[in-house]
Amino acid sequence: MDLTFIRHGHAEHLLHYPHQLNQLHPGLTEQGKRQATELRKQIKILPEDIVLVSPTKRTIETASLLTSRAKLTVCPLVGPRMFPQNPEFSVLRCDQIYSKDELNAQYTGLQILDFELDCWLDGINRTEEHQFEVYAGQLIQWCRKQGLTRSDFLGEAGHYTIRDL
Numbered sequence: 001m002d003l004t005f006i007r008h009g010h011a012e013h014l015l016h017y018p019h020q021l022n023q024l025h026p027g028l029t030e031q032g033k034r035q036a037t038e039l040r041k042q043i044k045i046l047p048e049d050i051v052l053v054s055p056t057k058r059t060i061e062t063a064s065l066l067t068s069r070a071k072l073t074v075c076p077l078v079g080p081r082m083f084p085q086n087p088e089f090s091v092l093r094c095d096q097i098y099s100k101d102e103l104n105a106q107y108t109g110l111q112i113l114d115f116e117l118d119c120w121l122d123g124i125n126r127t128e129e130h131q132f133e134v135y136a137g138q139l140i141q142w143c144r145k146q147g148l149t150r151s152d153f154l155g156e157a158g159h160y161t162i163r164d165l
Contacts, residue, residue: 049071
């Protein structure tokens with residue numbers, strides 16, 4: 001099994017950065033759509049593959065452009081989180097995730113990976129620091145075992161594949 005990390009393409013909230021960061025549910029720009037289409041030529045997603053995406057419009061659009069055959073699974077744990085996390089900061093509207101009801105109303109065929117978590121209102125931006133550190137620590141430890149470092153952070157429509165897990 002391969003595990004591929006993909007970052008969404010260029011999105012509307014970045015057109016006039018930083019002035020549109022409070023745009024709710026920004027989608028992909030034409031540039032972002034082209035980036036995703038080009039990326040589709042570089043990676044192959046099979047119909048039996050699971051594509052895990054955050055509950056944001058730009059990530060769902062990117063994943064949908066990459067494949068029409070694989071199942072898209074949405075989970076708030078892979079959603080945006082501002083860095084560094086400060087409870088005093090408000091969540092930027094561009095990083096506000098869709099609720100489960102919004103996902104069901106706007107998209108067909110999505111699977112929702114819920115884990116019965118209480119982070120669907122604000123995403124992981126509002127997860128208590130200790131709990132987020134537990135989730136993030138497990139992921140970071142796993143990434144380090146795979147040889148990934150912070151320098152591997154993906155740019156727009158970037159991807160990174162770990163082969164044969």
